[in-house]
Amino acid sequence: xxxxxxxxxxxxxxxxxxxxxxxxxxxxxxxxxxxxxxxxxxxxxxxxxxxxxxxxxxxxxxxxxxxxxxxxxxxxxxxxxxxxxxxxxxxxxxxxxxxxxxxxxxxxxxxxxxxxxxxxxxxxxxxxxxxxxxxxxxxxxxxxxxxxxxxxxxxxxxxxxxxxxxxxxxxxxxxxxxxxxxxxxxxxxxxxxxxxxxxxxxxxxxxxxxxxxxxxxxxxxxxxxxxxxxxxxxxxxxxxxxxxxxxxxxxxxxxxxxxxxxxxxxxxxxxxxxxxxxxxxxxxxxxxxxxxxxxxxxxxxxxxxxxxxxxxxxxxxxxxxxxxxxxxxxxxxxxxxxxxxxxxxxxxxxxxxxxxxxxxxxxxxxxxxxxxxxxxxxxxxxxxxxxxxxxxxxxxxxxxxxxxxxxxxxxxxxxxxxxxxxxxxxxxxxxxxxxxxxxxxxxxxxxxxxxxxxxxxxxxxxxxxxxxxxxxxxxxxxxxxxxxxxxxxx
Numbered sequence: 001x002x003x004x005x006x007x008x009x010x011x012x013x014x015x016x017x018x019x020x021x022x023x024x025x026x027x028x029x030x031x032x033x034x035x036x037x038x039x040x041x042x043x044x045x046x047x048x049x050x051x052x053x054x055x056x057x058x059x060x061x062x063x064x065x066x067x068x069x070x071x072x073x074x075x076x077x078x079x080x081x082x083x084x085x086x087x088x089x090x091x092x093x094x095x096x097x098x099x100x101x102x103x104x105x106x107x108x109x110x111x112x113x114x115x116x117x118x119x120x121x122x123x124x125x126x127x128x129x130x131x132x133x134x135x136x137x138x139x140x141x142x143x144x145x146x147x148x149x150x151x152x153x154x155x156x157x158x159x160x161x162x163x164x165x166x167x168x169x170x171x172x173x174x175x176x177x178x179x180x181x182x183x184x185x186x187x188x189x190x191x192x193x194x195x196x197x198x199x200x201x202x203x204x205x206x207x208x209x210x211x212x213x214x215x216x217x218x219x220x221x222x223x224x225x226x227x228x229x230x231x232x233x234x235x236x237x238x239x240x241x242x243x244x245x246x247x248x249x250x251x252x253x254x255x256x257x258x259x260x261x262x263x264x265x266x267x268x269x270x271x272x273x274x275x276x277x278x279x280x281x282x283x284x285x286x287x288x289x290x291x292x293x294x295x296x297x298x299x300x301x302x303x304x305x306x307x308x309x310x311x312x313x314x315x316x317x318x319x320x321x322x323x324x325x326x327x328x329x330x331x332x333x334x335x336x337x338x339x340x341x342x343x344x345x346x347x348x349x350x351x352x353x354x355x356x357x358x359x360x361x362x363x364x365x366x367x368x369x370x371x372x373x374x375x376x377x378x379x380x381x382x383x384x385x386x387x388x389x390x391x392x393x394x395x396x397x398x399x400x401x402x403x404x405x406x407x408x409x410x411x412x413x414x415x416x417x418x419x420x421x422x423x424x425x426x427x428x429x430x431x432x433x434x435x436x437x438x439x440x441x442x443x444x445x446x447x448x449x450x451x452x453x454x455x456x457x458x459x460x461x462x463x464x465x466x467x468x469x470x471x472x473x474x475x476x477x478x479x480x481x482x483x484x485x486x487x488x489x490x
Contacts, residue, residue, distance in 0.1 A: 087124075088184050090116040109173060112303060115164060116181045119267070122161040124186045128234045128263040129157050131227055153223075153261045163266035165241075165294055167273055168303030174269035175239055175423075177303070181267055182237045193233035196424040197241050198383040198417065201248055204255065206355075222251065226258030234264065240420060241270040243278040243287065244413075253290035260297055274300060321432045324400060332432050336397055340365040354388045361389070370397040377414040386414075386421035394427060401433035404441045412441045 094113045097103040132154065166174055182194045195203075204225060211221040229236075236259075243249050256266070270277070274294040278287050294300070321328040340346050344366035351358040359381070363370040369389065376398055390396065404412045422429050433440060 087186060090120055090181050090184050093180055093184050109177070109303075112166065112177055112301060113180070115299065115301060116177065116267075119161055119164060119265075120181070120184065120186065123189055123235065123265065126159060126161055126234075126265070127188075128191075128230075129154075131230045131262050133227075153258060156261050157263045160260070160263055161265050163260075163268070163298045165268045165270065165274065165298040165300045166303055167270045167300070169271065172303040174271075174303055178237050178239055178267055178269050182235075185235060189235050191231075191233050192235045192237075194237040194239070196239050196387075196420065198420060199387055199424065200238060202384045202387070204251070208251075222254045223258055226255055227262060230259050230262035230264050236264055236266050238266065238268045239424070241268040242272070243281070243290075246282050249278050249281060249284070249287040249290070253287065253293060256290065257293055260293075266298070268294075268298070273302075274298075319428075319430050320437055322434065322436055324432060324434050328432055329399075332397065332399065332430060335430060336368070336370055339395060340368050343367055352388060352392060354385055359385055359389070361393075364393065367393055368395045368397070369393040370399070372399050373401045373411075373415075376418060377411045381414060383417050383421065386418040387425070390418075390421040390425040390427040395430070396422065396427055397430045399432045401431055401440060403435045403439060415440075 090113055094103070094110070098105050166177065168174055179194070182192065185192055207225045207228070208221050211219075211225065215221070243252065260266075272279075274291050277291060277294075278284050281287065318331075321332055346363060346365050348363055350361040350364050352361065353359075361369050362372070362375050369392075398418075401415070404415075419429075421427070431437075
Protein backbone atom coordinates (compact mmCIF):
# COMPACT_ATOMS: atom_id res chain seq x y z
CA UNK A 1 0.00 0.00 0.00
CA UNK A 2 1.41 3.35 -1.03
CA UNK A 3 1.21 6.17 1.54
CA UNK A 4 0.59 9.55 -0.10
CA UNK A 5 2.13 12.39 1.89
CA UNK A 6 1.15 16.06 1.44
CA UNK A 7 4.22 16.56 -0.76
CA UNK A 8 3.26 13.64 -2.96
CA UNK A 9 -0.27 14.99 -3.19
CA UNK A 10 1.03 18.35 -4.44
CA UNK A 11 3.20 16.62 -7.08
CA UNK A 12 0.27 14.47 -8.17
CA UNK A 13 -1.98 17.50 -8.51
CA UNK A 14 0.66 19.38 -10.50
CA UNK A 15 1.30 16.54 -12.94
CA UNK A 16 -2.40 15.87 -13.48
CA UNK A 17 -3.47 19.51 -13.64
CA UNK A 18 -5.82 19.03 -16.59
CA UNK A 19 -7.56 16.14 -14.92
CA UNK A 20 -7.98 17.89 -11.59
CA UNK A 21 -8.96 21.18 -13.18
CA UNK A 22 -11.84 19.42 -14.84
CA UNK A 23 -12.82 17.79 -11.59
CA UNK A 24 -12.53 20.88 -9.44
CA UNK A 25 -14.04 23.48 -11.78
CA UNK A 26 -17.67 24.38 -11.37
CA UNK A 27 -19.63 26.20 -14.08
CA UNK A 28 -21.04 29.54 -12.94
CA UNK A 29 -24.65 29.86 -13.96
CA UNK A 30 -25.58 33.41 -14.78
CA UNK A 31 -29.16 34.41 -14.21
CA UNK A 32 -30.74 37.05 -16.50
CA UNK A 33 -30.38 39.70 -13.76
CA UNK A 34 -26.70 38.92 -13.18
CA UNK A 35 -26.08 38.91 -16.94
CA UNK A 36 -27.79 42.30 -17.33
CA UNK A 37 -25.61 43.85 -14.60
CA UNK A 38 -22.45 42.45 -16.19
CA UNK A 39 -23.29 43.82 -19.62
CA UNK A 40 -24.46 47.18 -18.28
CA UNK A 41 -21.18 47.71 -16.47
CA UNK A 42 -19.34 47.92 -19.79
CA UNK A 43 -22.02 49.45 -22.01
CA UNK A 44 -23.37 52.99 -21.68
CA UNK A 45 -26.87 52.11 -22.97
CA UNK A 46 -27.95 48.56 -22.63
CA UNK A 47 -31.24 46.98 -23.64
CA UNK A 48 -31.66 43.22 -23.16
CA UNK A 49 -32.17 41.16 -26.33
CA UNK A 50 -35.71 40.07 -27.23
CA UNK A 51 -36.73 36.84 -25.56
CA UNK A 52 -36.02 33.74 -27.62
CA UNK A 53 -38.85 31.55 -28.73
CA UNK A 54 -36.89 28.47 -27.75
CA UNK A 55 -37.37 27.57 -24.12
CA UNK A 56 -34.27 27.78 -21.99
CA UNK A 57 -33.45 25.51 -19.13
CA UNK A 58 -33.79 27.24 -15.76
CA UNK A 59 -35.47 30.25 -17.45
CA UNK A 60 -36.60 32.90 -14.97
CA UNK A 61 -39.47 35.25 -15.81
CA UNK A 62 -38.28 38.79 -16.61
CA UNK A 63 -40.63 41.63 -15.61
CA UNK A 64 -41.70 43.60 -18.67
CA UNK A 65 -43.05 47.12 -19.08
CA UNK A 66 -45.46 48.38 -21.68
CA UNK A 67 -42.53 49.09 -23.98
CA UNK A 68 -41.16 45.62 -23.58
CA UNK A 69 -37.95 46.64 -21.80
CA UNK A 70 -36.70 45.40 -18.46
CA UNK A 71 -37.53 47.31 -15.29
CA UNK A 72 -34.08 46.63 -13.86
CA UNK A 73 -32.12 49.90 -13.56
CA UNK A 74 -28.96 50.11 -15.59
CA UNK A 75 -26.03 50.46 -13.15
CA UNK A 76 -23.55 53.30 -13.58
CA UNK A 77 -20.00 52.63 -14.53
CA UNK A 78 -18.22 50.93 -11.67
CA UNK A 79 -14.73 52.29 -12.24
CA UNK A 80 -13.78 55.93 -12.15
CA UNK A 81 -10.34 57.42 -12.34
CA UNK A 82 -9.15 59.31 -9.26
CA UNK A 83 -8.68 62.48 -11.33
CA UNK A 84 -12.36 62.33 -12.38
CA UNK A 85 -13.42 62.62 -8.75
CA UNK A 86 -13.98 66.04 -7.14
CA UNK A 87 -10.79 67.27 -5.47
CA UNK A 88 -10.78 69.45 -2.38
CA UNK A 89 -8.68 72.54 -3.13
CA UNK A 90 -7.37 75.35 -0.92
CA UNK A 91 -9.92 77.78 -2.36
CA UNK A 92 -12.91 75.44 -1.95
CA UNK A 93 -11.89 74.57 1.61
CA UNK A 94 -11.40 78.27 2.43
CA UNK A 95 -14.87 79.09 1.10
CA UNK A 96 -16.37 76.28 3.17
CA UNK A 97 -14.70 77.59 6.33
CA UNK A 98 -16.09 81.09 5.68
CA UNK A 99 -19.58 79.71 5.01
CA UNK A 100 -19.49 77.66 8.23
CA UNK A 101 -18.35 80.68 10.27
CA UNK A 102 -14.95 79.17 11.13
CA UNK A 103 -13.21 82.08 9.35
CA UNK A 104 -14.14 85.66 8.55
CA UNK A 105 -14.01 86.93 5.02
CA UNK A 106 -10.80 88.86 4.34
CA UNK A 107 -9.98 90.08 0.82
CA UNK A 108 -6.23 90.19 1.44
CA UNK A 109 -6.25 86.68 2.89
CA UNK A 110 -8.30 85.46 -0.07
CA UNK A 111 -5.58 86.79 -2.39
CA UNK A 112 -3.06 84.60 -0.53
CA UNK A 113 -5.37 81.59 -0.82
CA UNK A 114 -5.58 82.18 -4.57
CA UNK A 115 -1.77 81.93 -4.72
CA UNK A 116 -1.98 78.66 -2.82
CA UNK A 117 -4.64 77.54 -5.28
CA UNK A 118 -2.37 78.37 -8.24
CA UNK A 119 0.44 76.28 -6.72
CA UNK A 120 -2.04 73.49 -6.03
CA UNK A 121 -3.07 73.48 -9.71
CA UNK A 122 0.57 73.27 -10.82
CA UNK A 123 1.23 70.36 -8.47
CA UNK A 124 -1.63 68.36 -10.01
CA UNK A 125 0.47 67.96 -13.17
CA UNK A 126 3.88 67.85 -11.46
CA UNK A 127 5.92 64.69 -11.16
CA UNK A 128 9.19 64.85 -9.29
CA UNK A 129 12.04 63.31 -11.32
CA UNK A 130 13.74 60.24 -9.86
CA UNK A 131 16.32 61.16 -7.26
CA UNK A 132 19.58 59.66 -8.46
CA UNK A 133 22.07 58.04 -6.16
CA UNK A 134 25.18 60.12 -5.61
CA UNK A 135 28.56 58.67 -4.77
CA UNK A 136 30.17 61.01 -2.26
CA UNK A 137 33.87 61.38 -2.87
CA UNK A 138 36.37 63.40 -0.91
CA UNK A 139 37.17 66.59 -2.88
CA UNK A 140 40.67 66.98 -4.16
CA UNK A 141 42.94 69.79 -3.01
CA UNK A 142 42.15 71.87 -6.12
CA UNK A 143 38.40 71.30 -5.71
CA UNK A 144 38.56 72.50 -2.11
CA UNK A 145 40.79 75.41 -3.15
CA UNK A 146 38.46 76.65 -5.90
CA UNK A 147 35.22 75.67 -4.18
CA UNK A 148 34.07 73.09 -6.74
CA UNK A 149 32.10 70.04 -5.63
CA UNK A 150 33.19 66.43 -5.87
CA UNK A 151 29.82 65.56 -7.47
CA UNK A 152 27.92 68.04 -9.66
CA UNK A 153 24.31 68.79 -8.82
CA UNK A 154 21.61 67.88 -11.36
CA UNK A 155 19.76 70.64 -13.18
CA UNK A 156 16.47 71.73 -11.62
CA UNK A 157 13.39 70.23 -13.33
CA UNK A 158 12.06 72.52 -16.04
CA UNK A 159 8.51 72.18 -14.71
CA UNK A 160 9.44 72.72 -11.03
CA UNK A 161 6.72 74.94 -9.50
CA UNK A 162 7.99 78.03 -7.75
CA UNK A 163 7.74 77.75 -3.98
CA UNK A 164 5.97 80.17 -1.65
CA UNK A 165 7.52 82.20 1.16
CA UNK A 166 4.71 83.64 3.32
CA UNK A 167 5.81 86.17 5.91
CA UNK A 168 3.97 88.45 8.27
CA UNK A 169 3.65 89.66 11.83
CA UNK A 170 2.15 87.57 14.61
CA UNK A 171 -1.55 86.80 14.25
CA UNK A 172 -1.75 87.07 10.45
CA UNK A 173 -2.86 83.45 9.95
CA UNK A 174 0.38 82.00 8.54
CA UNK A 175 0.07 78.58 10.14
CA UNK A 176 -3.63 78.29 9.28
CA UNK A 177 -2.95 79.03 5.62
CA UNK A 178 -0.06 76.58 5.42
CA UNK A 179 -2.13 73.83 7.07
CA UNK A 180 -4.97 74.62 4.65
CA UNK A 181 -2.60 74.10 1.72
CA UNK A 182 -1.04 70.94 3.16
CA UNK A 183 -4.39 69.30 3.94
CA UNK A 184 -5.66 69.89 0.38
CA UNK A 185 -2.59 68.77 -1.59
CA UNK A 186 -3.54 66.88 -4.78
CA UNK A 187 -3.81 63.09 -4.42
CA UNK A 188 -0.88 62.55 -6.79
CA UNK A 189 1.41 64.11 -4.15
CA UNK A 190 1.85 61.04 -1.99
CA UNK A 191 5.17 62.01 -0.39
CA UNK A 192 4.81 65.19 1.64
CA UNK A 193 6.00 66.69 4.90
CA UNK A 194 4.66 69.42 7.17
CA UNK A 195 7.14 70.21 9.93
CA UNK A 196 8.11 72.96 12.34
CA UNK A 197 11.48 74.43 11.44
CA UNK A 198 13.01 73.47 14.82
CA UNK A 199 12.04 69.82 14.30
CA UNK A 200 13.39 69.85 10.76
CA UNK A 201 16.80 71.16 11.79
CA UNK A 202 16.99 68.64 14.65
CA UNK A 203 16.44 65.89 12.09
CA UNK A 204 19.12 67.38 9.82
CA UNK A 205 21.66 67.53 12.66
CA UNK A 206 20.90 63.90 13.54
CA UNK A 207 21.62 62.91 9.95
CA UNK A 208 24.82 64.96 9.98
CA UNK A 209 25.96 63.16 13.12
CA UNK A 210 25.18 59.74 11.62
CA UNK A 211 27.00 60.63 8.38
CA UNK A 212 30.15 61.78 10.15
CA UNK A 213 30.15 58.63 12.27
CA UNK A 214 30.21 56.36 9.20
CA UNK A 215 32.22 58.34 6.62
CA UNK A 216 35.81 59.56 6.50
CA UNK A 217 36.56 63.17 7.46
CA UNK A 218 36.27 65.64 4.59
CA UNK A 219 33.30 63.95 2.86
CA UNK A 220 30.47 66.32 2.02
CA UNK A 221 27.42 65.42 4.16
CA UNK A 222 24.95 67.99 2.79
CA UNK A 223 24.46 66.44 -0.65
CA UNK A 224 23.51 62.91 0.50
CA UNK A 225 21.29 64.32 3.27
CA UNK A 226 19.48 66.52 0.74
CA UNK A 227 19.09 63.50 -1.53
CA UNK A 228 17.55 61.41 1.26
CA UNK A 229 15.17 64.22 2.23
CA UNK A 230 14.14 64.65 -1.41
CA UNK A 231 13.33 60.95 -1.61
CA UNK A 232 11.08 61.25 1.43
CA UNK A 233 9.01 64.26 0.34
CA UNK A 234 8.08 65.96 -2.92
CA UNK A 235 6.42 68.87 -1.08
CA UNK A 236 7.82 70.28 2.18
CA UNK A 237 5.94 72.80 4.32
CA UNK A 238 8.04 74.67 6.91
CA UNK A 239 6.31 76.52 9.72
CA UNK A 240 8.12 79.35 11.57
CA UNK A 241 11.16 79.50 9.28
CA UNK A 242 13.83 81.40 11.21
CA UNK A 243 17.60 81.68 11.45
CA UNK A 244 19.09 82.62 14.82
CA UNK A 245 22.07 80.28 14.95
CA UNK A 246 25.34 80.46 13.02
CA UNK A 247 25.35 76.67 12.49
CA UNK A 248 21.88 76.78 10.90
CA UNK A 249 22.88 79.77 8.77
CA UNK A 250 25.94 77.98 7.39
CA UNK A 251 24.15 74.77 6.37
CA UNK A 252 20.81 76.13 5.20
CA UNK A 253 21.83 77.63 1.85
CA UNK A 254 23.39 74.46 0.44
CA UNK A 255 20.62 72.26 1.84
CA UNK A 256 17.84 74.29 0.21
CA UNK A 257 19.77 74.59 -3.04
CA UNK A 258 20.36 70.83 -3.28
CA UNK A 259 16.75 69.93 -2.44
CA UNK A 260 15.46 72.35 -5.08
CA UNK A 261 17.77 70.71 -7.63
CA UNK A 262 16.23 67.37 -6.71
CA UNK A 263 12.76 68.72 -7.50
CA UNK A 264 11.39 69.45 -4.01
CA UNK A 265 8.69 72.14 -3.74
CA UNK A 266 8.68 74.30 -0.60
CA UNK A 267 6.07 76.38 1.20
CA UNK A 268 7.59 78.42 4.03
CA UNK A 269 6.05 80.66 6.68
CA UNK A 270 8.09 83.17 8.62
CA UNK A 271 7.75 86.31 10.69
CA UNK A 272 10.37 88.12 8.65
CA UNK A 273 11.09 89.09 5.08
CA UNK A 274 14.05 87.09 3.70
CA UNK A 275 16.27 90.18 3.75
CA UNK A 276 15.61 90.51 7.51
CA UNK A 277 16.57 86.93 8.39
CA UNK A 278 19.57 86.56 10.71
CA UNK A 279 19.70 90.33 10.95
CA UNK A 280 22.96 91.57 12.53
CA UNK A 281 24.00 87.96 13.08
CA UNK A 282 27.58 86.79 13.45
CA UNK A 283 29.20 86.29 10.01
CA UNK A 284 25.94 87.18 8.29
CA UNK A 285 27.78 87.62 5.00
CA UNK A 286 27.99 83.83 4.80
CA UNK A 287 24.19 83.69 4.90
CA UNK A 288 23.57 86.30 2.18
CA UNK A 289 23.66 83.66 -0.64
CA UNK A 290 20.78 81.86 1.12
CA UNK A 291 18.80 85.12 1.13
CA UNK A 292 19.46 85.54 -2.59
CA UNK A 293 18.26 81.95 -3.15
CA UNK A 294 14.99 82.64 -1.30
CA UNK A 295 14.37 85.84 -3.25
CA UNK A 296 15.10 84.14 -6.58
CA UNK A 297 13.40 80.76 -6.19
CA UNK A 298 10.35 81.68 -4.07
CA UNK A 299 7.30 83.86 -4.46
CA UNK A 300 7.78 86.11 -1.41
CA UNK A 301 4.36 87.26 -0.16
CA UNK A 302 3.42 89.61 2.68
CA UNK A 303 0.49 88.36 4.78
CA UNK A 304 -0.01 91.53 6.82
CA UNK A 305 -3.53 92.82 6.19
CA UNK A 306 -3.79 94.88 9.38
CA UNK A 307 -5.94 92.24 11.11
CA UNK A 308 -4.63 90.36 14.14
CA UNK A 309 -6.59 87.10 14.20
CA UNK A 310 -5.38 86.28 17.69
CA UNK A 311 -7.42 89.19 19.04
CA UNK A 312 -10.73 88.05 17.58
CA UNK A 313 -13.40 87.54 20.26
CA UNK A 314 -13.25 84.01 21.61
CA UNK A 315 -14.03 82.04 24.72
CA UNK A 316 -11.48 82.75 27.44
CA UNK A 317 -10.15 80.17 29.86
CA UNK A 318 -8.17 80.79 33.01
CA UNK A 319 -4.77 79.41 32.06
CA UNK A 320 -2.43 82.34 32.85
CA UNK A 321 -2.19 83.56 36.43
CA UNK A 322 -0.35 86.70 37.54
CA UNK A 323 1.09 88.04 39.76
CA UNK A 324 2.70 85.38 41.93
CA UNK A 325 0.46 85.26 45.00
CA UNK A 326 -0.53 82.47 47.44
CA UNK A 327 -4.08 82.63 46.04
CA UNK A 328 -2.90 82.02 42.47
CA UNK A 329 -0.56 79.26 43.65
CA UNK A 330 -3.48 77.51 45.37
CA UNK A 331 -5.67 77.94 42.30
CA UNK A 332 -3.14 76.49 39.85
CA UNK A 333 -2.53 73.50 42.14
CA UNK A 334 -6.28 72.85 42.25
CA UNK A 335 -6.37 72.82 38.45
CA UNK A 336 -3.43 70.39 38.34
CA UNK A 337 -5.04 68.07 40.91
CA UNK A 338 -8.37 68.12 39.05
CA UNK A 339 -6.79 67.28 35.67
CA UNK A 340 -4.55 64.51 37.02
CA UNK A 341 -7.31 62.87 39.09
CA UNK A 342 -8.30 60.74 36.08
CA UNK A 343 -4.90 60.59 34.33
CA UNK A 344 -3.02 57.95 36.25
CA UNK A 345 -0.95 58.36 39.40
CA UNK A 346 1.20 61.46 39.86
CA UNK A 347 4.88 60.48 40.09
CA UNK A 348 7.99 62.43 41.01
CA UNK A 349 11.13 62.67 38.88
CA UNK A 350 9.97 60.56 35.95
CA UNK A 351 12.70 60.25 33.32
CA UNK A 352 12.36 60.28 29.54
CA UNK A 353 15.16 59.43 27.11
CA UNK A 354 16.24 61.98 24.50
CA UNK A 355 19.18 61.32 22.18
CA UNK A 356 20.71 58.77 24.53
CA UNK A 357 20.42 60.89 27.68
CA UNK A 358 17.72 61.18 30.31
CA UNK A 359 15.61 64.23 31.14
CA UNK A 360 13.94 64.38 34.54
CA UNK A 361 10.27 65.45 34.77
CA UNK A 362 9.78 66.86 38.30
CA UNK A 363 6.09 65.96 38.62
CA UNK A 364 3.85 64.20 36.11
CA UNK A 365 1.00 61.82 35.43
CA UNK A 366 0.47 59.87 32.22
CA UNK A 367 -0.23 62.93 30.01
CA UNK A 368 0.32 65.95 32.28
CA UNK A 369 3.65 67.41 33.46
CA UNK A 370 4.51 70.20 35.87
CA UNK A 371 7.74 72.27 36.01
CA UNK A 372 8.93 75.40 37.67
CA UNK A 373 10.44 77.96 35.30
CA UNK A 374 13.90 77.29 36.76
CA UNK A 375 13.53 73.55 36.15
CA UNK A 376 12.38 74.05 32.58
CA UNK A 377 14.48 76.99 31.37
CA UNK A 378 17.24 77.32 33.95
CA UNK A 379 19.07 74.29 32.58
CA UNK A 380 20.93 73.94 29.24
CA UNK A 381 18.07 72.32 27.33
CA UNK A 382 17.49 72.51 23.57
CA UNK A 383 14.63 72.45 21.10
CA UNK A 384 14.93 68.64 20.94
CA UNK A 385 14.20 68.41 24.67
CA UNK A 386 11.18 70.72 24.51
CA UNK A 387 9.76 68.99 21.45
CA UNK A 388 10.00 65.61 23.17
CA UNK A 389 8.36 66.93 26.36
CA UNK A 390 5.45 68.42 24.43
CA UNK A 391 5.05 65.23 22.38
CA UNK A 392 4.80 63.02 25.45
CA UNK A 393 2.62 65.32 27.56
CA UNK A 394 -0.54 66.90 26.18
CA UNK A 395 -0.72 69.42 29.04
CA UNK A 396 2.20 71.22 30.75
CA UNK A 397 2.19 73.48 33.81
CA UNK A 398 5.00 76.08 34.14
CA UNK A 399 5.12 77.87 37.50
CA UNK A 400 6.89 80.99 38.77
CA UNK A 401 7.86 82.63 35.47
CA UNK A 402 9.83 85.81 36.32
CA UNK A 403 10.25 89.06 34.44
CA UNK A 404 13.31 88.67 32.22
CA UNK A 405 15.77 91.31 31.08
CA UNK A 406 18.71 91.44 28.68
CA UNK A 407 20.95 89.79 31.26
CA UNK A 408 18.79 86.66 30.97
CA UNK A 409 18.60 86.26 27.19
CA UNK A 410 19.49 82.57 27.43
CA UNK A 411 16.48 81.93 29.69
CA UNK A 412 14.25 83.97 27.38
CA UNK A 413 15.43 82.08 24.30
CA UNK A 414 14.73 78.71 25.93
CA UNK A 415 11.28 79.84 27.03
CA UNK A 416 10.50 81.03 23.50
CA UNK A 417 11.67 77.69 22.06
CA UNK A 418 9.47 75.86 24.57
CA UNK A 419 6.43 77.96 23.59
CA UNK A 420 7.12 77.16 19.91
CA UNK A 421 7.21 73.44 20.77
CA UNK A 422 3.88 73.69 22.60
CA UNK A 423 2.35 75.44 19.60
CA UNK A 424 3.70 72.86 17.16
CA UNK A 425 2.45 69.84 19.14
CA UNK A 426 -0.87 71.46 20.23
CA UNK A 427 0.09 71.17 23.89
CA UNK A 428 -2.13 72.88 26.47
CA UNK A 429 -0.21 75.27 28.72
CA UNK A 430 -0.92 76.64 32.22
CA UNK A 431 1.36 79.39 33.57
CA UNK A 432 1.86 81.40 36.75
CA UNK A 433 3.99 84.51 36.25
CA UNK A 434 5.30 87.55 38.06
CA UNK A 435 4.00 89.92 35.37
CA UNK A 436 1.45 89.97 32.51
CA UNK A 437 2.47 87.87 29.54
CA UNK A 438 3.46 90.82 27.33
CA UNK A 439 5.89 92.06 30.00
CA UNK A 440 7.85 88.86 30.60
CA UNK A 441 10.64 89.97 28.27
CA UNK A 442 10.96 93.56 27.14
CA UNK A 443 13.81 95.89 26.29
CA UNK A 444 13.04 98.68 28.76
CA UNK A 445 15.20 101.48 30.14
CA UNK A 446 16.10 99.53 33.26
CA UNK A 447 18.36 97.29 31.16
CA UNK A 448 20.43 100.03 29.50
CA UNK A 449 23.18 99.73 32.07
CA UNK A 450 23.22 95.96 31.55
CA UNK A 451 23.80 96.55 27.84
CA UNK A 452 26.92 98.53 28.66
CA UNK A 453 28.28 96.17 31.33
CA UNK A 454 29.89 93.07 29.85
CA UNK A 455 29.92 89.84 31.81
CA UNK A 456 32.81 87.36 31.79
CA UNK A 457 30.77 85.11 29.53
CA UNK A 458 30.21 87.93 27.04
CA UNK A 459 33.92 88.73 27.07
CA UNK A 460 34.71 85.07 26.38
CA UNK A 461 32.32 84.98 23.43
CA UNK A 462 33.82 88.21 22.07
CA UNK A 463 37.31 86.71 22.24
CA UNK A 464 36.23 83.48 20.53
CA UNK A 465 34.50 85.34 17.69
CA UNK A 466 37.04 88.14 17.39
CA UNK A 467 34.47 90.90 18.01
CA UNK A 468 35.58 94.31 19.19
CA UNK A 469 33.73 96.69 21.52
CA UNK A 470 32.70 98.84 18.53
CA UNK A 471 30.99 95.86 16.85
CA UNK A 472 28.88 94.93 19.86
CA UNK A 473 26.30 97.64 19.21
CA UNK A 474 25.35 96.07 15.86
CA UNK A 475 25.48 92.38 16.87
CA UNK A 476 22.16 90.89 17.95
CA UNK A 477 23.79 88.31 20.19
CA UNK A 478 24.51 91.13 22.65
CA UNK A 479 21.73 93.66 21.96
CA UNK A 480 18.85 91.23 22.58
CA UNK A 481 17.03 92.43 19.44
CA UNK A 482 16.31 88.88 18.27
CA UNK A 483 14.92 87.89 21.67
CA UNK A 484 12.60 90.92 21.85
CA UNK A 485 11.28 90.15 18.37
CA UNK A 486 10.96 86.42 18.98
CA UNK A 487 9.15 86.86 22.28
CA UNK A 488 6.61 89.18 20.64
CA UNK A 489 6.01 86.37 18.12
CA UNK A 490 5.72 83.70 20.82
